[in-house]
Amino acid sequence: MDNSICQAYEEIQSLEEEIKILTEKYDDNQQESTFFSDKEILMSIKSFQREFQGESKGHESPSDLKAQLESLEREISFLMKFTGIQFTSHSKKTVEKTRNKTVQKHRVSGNCHSLSFQLEFQLLEVQNKENVSAVITDLSIIMESGEHSVMSKFVSSTEERGNLLTFFRSLSSYAEWYEHRRCTFLHFK
Amino acid sequence: GVLAHLEMLEARAHEAAVKQEETEQQEEKLARLRARVQELRRRRDELRAKVDLQEKGQPGKEGVGSDPAQPSARAVVEWKIKSVKAMLQIFYLTGISGKLTKQGVCFCISTAYEGTYLDSYYLDLLIQPEVRIHRHSVPVFIPLEQIAKKYLQTDIRRFLSVLSDHLNAYAGRRYQADQLQERFSDQIEGTLQRNSLCNLLVFNYDVSSTSKSFPFSARLLYGDLCCSLPTEVVVSCARDAPASLAETAAAHSDLFRRTALHKAFGS
Numbered sequence: 001m002d003n004s005i006c007q008a009y010e011e012i013q014s015l016e017e018e019i020k021i022l023t024e025k026y027d028d029n030q031q032e033s034t035f036f037s038d039k040e041i042l043m044s045i046k047s048f049q050r051e052f053q054g055e056s057k058g059h060e061s062p063s064d065l066k067a068q069l070e071s072l073e074r075e076i077s078f079l080m081k082f083t084g085i086q087f088t089s090h091s092k093k094t095v096e097k098t099r100n101k102t103v104q105k106h107r108v109s110g111n112c113h114s115l116s117f118q119l120e121f122q123l124l125e126v127q128n129k130e131n132v133s134a135v136i137t138d139l140s141i142i143m144e145s146g147e148h149s150v151m152s153k154f155v156s157s158t159e160e161r162g163n164l165l166t167f168f169r170s171l172s173s174y175a176e177w178y179e180h181r182r183c184t185f186l187h188f189k
Numbered sequence: 190g191v192l193a194h195l196e197m198l199e200a201r202a203h204e205a206a207v208k209q210e211e212t213e214q215q216e217e218k219l220a221r222l223r224a225r226v227q228e229l230r231r232r233r234d235e236l237r238a239k240v241d242l243q244e245k246g247q248p249g250k251e252g253v254g255s256d257p258a259q260p261s262a263r264a265v266v267e268w269k270i271k272s273v274k275a276m277l278q279i280f281y282l283t284g285i286s287g288k289l290t291k292q293g294v295c296f297c298i299s300t301a302y303e304g305t306y307l308d309s310y311y312l313d314l315l316i317q318p319e320v321r322i323h324r325h326s327v328p329v330f331i332p333l334e335q336i337a338k339k340y341l342q343t344d345i346r347r348f349l350s351v352l353s354d355h356l357n358a359y360a361g362r363r364y365q366a367d368q369l370q371e372r373f374s375d376q377i378e379g380t381l382q383r384n385s386l387c388n389l390l391v392f393n394y395d396v397s398s399t400s401k402s403f404p405f406s407a408r409l410l411y412g413d414l415c416c417s418l419p420t421e422v423v424v425s426c427a428r429d430a431p432a433s434l435a436e437t438a439a440a441h442s443d444l445f446r447r448t449a450l451h452k453a454f455g456s
Binding site: 079 | 223266
């Protein structure tokens with residue numbers, strides 16, 4: 001009798017874990033395969049507030065969600081303005097997800113001042129005891145070098161080493177320097 | 190006689206009754222658990238089917254919310270929130286990210302060695318009446334005050350950039366030393382000696398992992414705090430060592446100056 005009860009508990013635990021992983025996978029797939037334009041989002045916010053005046057329990061109220069979105073957008077807007085790095089699009093696809101490990105493929109495009117870039121990389125995140133470790137692999141960088149030939153050599157070496165952080169730091173410095181130079185030249189014209 | 194016998198029968202009957210009750214309770218419990226298992230199996234199978242449909246590229250059949258063809262307004266807003274959060278995560282990967290606070294900004298400087306992200310450091314800045322550092326998690330051996338004095342008031346971006354260079358170089362040096370200790374510990378005598386800034390490393394080593402002696406003695410000095418390659422390398426061996434060993438030492442000296450330490454050992 002005890003044995004059967006033990007087995008039942010074990011199966012319950014394993015099923016609950018499976019359900020959790022499947023739910024996350026379903027949510028990830030939903031998130032990653034949809035896209036809504038800014039217009040659709042604005043319309044949704046308006047209709048959302050109209051429809052649900054007395055929201056059901058267990059859900060955040062429309063005003064809470066709206067406030068949350070606005071706060072996040074302020075954060076992104078500040079960062080883009082401050083760093084000069086503007087992301088124009090970002091998509092990701094969860095390739096693998098287990099209890100401790102997540103592997104995602106990311107595609108990002110944007111520009112830093114007048115220099116535009118397109119990136120693709122794989123991000124591996126592992127949950128260990130104290131924190132989450134992140135590793136970038138398969139980094140691919142596309143930049144229109146044109147007059148910025150000094151960038152193309154740099155780009156291939158950072159690509160080889162998966163040096164995403166160095167890429168952004170250097171891009172930022174170079175773009176700012178270039179912008180400063182351009183403004184100075186214009187000033188003297 | 191009879192009374193004692195009766196008492197014994199009564200006791201036995203009581204025991205049997207208690208046991209009977211226990212067994213019934215166990216059976217009830219098992220039945221409940223089995224019902225739950227059935228329920229969970231059903232939910233799991235349902236989810237599996239939904240995920241399979243998704244992966245075959247037939248969205249809309251499972252539906253988001255009550256209307257399968259059209260996602261609810263709430264779902265759209267929630268989608269956008271997740272989307273913006275994901276983009277903020279990308280900012281973390283660029284090395285400088287942050288959040289506006291009531292009195293200023295809290296910046297986060299992330300560090301990485303090639304593709305591996307390492308520790309991140311926080312700087313809580315106040316902007317009134319002038320820009321100053323309220324709190325931070327920068328280690329004490331990084332010349333934060335010096336850098337702040339030079340750039341904080343005039344060019345915050347430059348301040349963060351220079352600080353990021355220092356922190357990334359430190360993180361890179363520490364990473365190399367850690368990797369060397371972890372992956373090549375059998376080629377190194379004892380533990381690698383280093384200072385907290387990880388810009389001075391001293392260790393004895395051998396090229397083979399099985400020998401018991403460590404004929405080479407290395408001292409690496411990283412004079413440029415914004416660099417993760419050493420500026421000065423001295424590799425020596427015993428004075429009475431054969432000439433070939435001395436040649437190897439010289440070659441290593443050159444190698445360590447050009448290549449990351451853990452990679453040099455891996456080659």
